[in-house]
Amino acid sequence: MTNAIPSELNLVACEPITSHGFALPLFGQRSRANTLYIAHCHPPGDHAGRITEFELYEASRPLWLPSTLELPSAVGDPWVDVFLWEEVPIATGVAIAIWAALHSIFDEIAAHAPLSLLDAAIHAGRPERDNLAQAARGYVEKRFGSKRARHWSVALIARNLEVMLARSAANGPLALAAKPVNDVERARIEANSNISTVTLSLVNSDQAERTRMLEPVLADATGLAAALHVELHCNRPTPDDSTEIYHPKKKRRIHKERLDKEFPSVSIDHGRLSTNDEQPTAIPPNAHEYGGRNLMYGPEILVRTLSKATRKDSLGNRWQYHSRSDHHSKVACWGVIFDLLRTTPLLRKHVEKGVVYFGINHEMRDFVHDRKKNLDLVLCTPSGVGAAQSPVTLSSIAAEYRIDLTDTEQSELVALPVLRRAPVGSVLMALEAKACMTAHQRALPRLYDELNSSHLTVHGATDQAIAAGFTMVNISDHYLSPDMNKSNRVSDPKWSKHQQPRDAQLTVDKIRQLPKRSRTGDTGYDALSIVVVNCANDGSPVELVTGAPAPQLGDIYQYASMIDRLGHIYATRFKDL
Incomplete structure (x- = not known):
């Protein structure tokens, strides 16, 4: 059999x-x-x-x-x-x-x-x-x-x-x-x-x-x-044209024979284009049809937006990052959804059909342990009617959060189907974004607990939902903390000093300890990314750091790997939505 x-x-x-x-x-x-x-x-x-x-x-x-x-x-x-x-x-x-x-x-x-x-x-x-x-x-x-x-x-x-x-x-x-x-x-x-x-x-x-x-x-x-x-x-050939006609084949087998030692003529018959030097181009295909014209935008959008001091405290000081504001989390989650929508055909199809919407600060409750948590942003099916007429869209909240987009990014956003906000019905994907900007070692227990409780709450509410985490780690060796510089920022600023890259590395290592899962029924995040930035919070530009301790090529915590994984899971788990 x-x-x-x-x-x-x-x-x-x-x-x-x-x-x-x-x-x-x-x-x-x-x-x-x-x-x-x-x-x-x-x-x-x-x-x-x-x-x-x-x-x-x-x-x-x-x-x-x-x-x-x-x-x-x-x-x-x-x-x-x-x-x-x-x-x-x-x-x-x-x-x-x-x-x-x-x-x-x-x-x-x-x-x-x-x-x-x-x-x-x-x-x-x-x-x-x-x-x-x-x-x-x-x-x-x-x-x-x-x-x-x-x-x-x-x-x-x-x-x-x-x-x-x-x-x-x-x-x-x-x-x-x-x-x-x-x-x-x-x-x-x-x-x-x-x-x-x-x-x-x-x-x-x-x-x-x-x-x-x-x-x-x-x-x-x-x-x-x-x-x-x-x-x-x-x-256009005439009816009696003798030119050979061939149709794209419905199926091609992969040939595994060795290539010639000499530079061969190029074959276009078997699903790959081969030359004999450093070759073969593309054994069957790869990728999403949206034309992946650009690299992932999310991290660059985040640092570009945070480079502008838009957060105002009670004394009128303006900050790029403030721990009591969720602006950075919302911008990070917005970038994730933007990249996911760009690179996931099924999600675009669902949005275009009016099947999928988003929610902000949605409260989820763990049915097993009766605990609740507000998630930064969720993709969901709508609850009730009227969602299709919602004026709040992915584009409108970009303006609301003062997200800084390039002309290219803005053009791609306009070309995407309109993703609207709606009352949350069933959660399909829940995003949580956290940052560790200063006092790294002291902040680790709380950072870990907050991130760990997110995936537990999401899957305790609905195991089919995708739990995604975005973390931002600061590698700047000095930092202007809003809590320590309320009335003295201009006259006598108090700088927080960091031992870098040790502090950032400790944080990255702790985040890597968070549980992850590869299938429903298990415990952990479905996808998780770590982005390292250099932010002094003094008005100077925020920089995206790509060297160590930031995740490197092929690392599952690299941002592009997270988006790729989220797209795969979404296309598999919700193909019948």
Whole structure:
């Protein structure tokens, strides 16, 4: 009797193809599982696609992921990838999370593995893509000659067009007639031409459909084609045209054969684009369809907003941070929801349909122990009627909290579906934000107790709810405390001195001791992040600290990892909402 293949697994390993770049993701029911699976994606090869099924796979040399990089994955979830650097997994998740994780070593990747960096940019929909494409083509040309550079460029454009058209084809298969590289295009490339050509044609489509499908696809492809010196043509074949027609395949198997030792022609037939240097681009897809155009915004929004002294005490002093104000918590939670909405297609769908709303300072009561706690911000279903007409939205509270957004962030906010405030019905996700800004060691017991009580209260009220925690730790060696500088701030300021980075490290270590859970029924946070800032609270700009003791690449406490995990859990737990 054949066992049914699970629909929910964990990303636990990968199979390397090169020492750096994207590897083949492998899934299992637990760490170091004896039975491993690969995933299929729709559209095939699309890193904005979704997992459609798992398939048994016999790995020749699995590379196990550290527990910090393992991720729950289920049918219907966004595709997830594994990125290696020097044969070590350093990032997992959707495209935007991987791009964010690579940020600190961009220069190193650009110098030694420009094709892998281009892959990451294409998958995440980054605006840097075209510039990186120019650098990647120069790299290929320098190492392998202009002929192979043209060959590689044309194959990349053809593959990218196929993926984009498959994504756009909402109603039935869309026939793509890009002349194959090994036929007409090979002849043109070999004909000593400095400009290669890709010809795109649609068949069996009326004019309206062609216009709808082609315009966004060609708009996206034009920039990449120009960067790679590829001439892009679009024709509609006549009925007797003999050009080969092929449809995006509904399913592709992953090939695990070894790559040639010589630089091969690039294959676009099997869900990945392979070259032989530091290669293969993207074994099936990764990431969310919203086009991950940017890194996570939340932490930068927080420090930018806190750089302005907007909190006023009873004596008229203005502060950037005040422990008796919840402004910093609200700004932090706002950023989390903003990033989550940007990167989680299912959440955007639920908001657009009027299924999900948010609540502020919502009281939750632990049914088991009869304790209650106000949570900073919750995502919820509405209680009662009239929620759809609520004037309080994610955008309006950004203005209310004086959240400082860049033009880019404001544009993305406007493009998102309108998330409205409503009376809370069922809580789907509860956010708690805490900060440790001064007197670090003395504050640790209370900080831990407050954070620990949050997830206990959330799950004591409803075990299905997602409990998320955001923590901000100050690494400044001096600090102007509002409690110690009420009437003497100008005449005789009293500075709090910190022993850094020791104090910040102690705080980070204590937060790491908080319980976490990987499934419902267990005790702990579903996701938790630690952000380290440098804030003197004297009016000088607040800085975001990315070096130690801040969580590093692949750390589960890194902000991008938290957003990635929240998105995965939401898409799995509430897919039938």
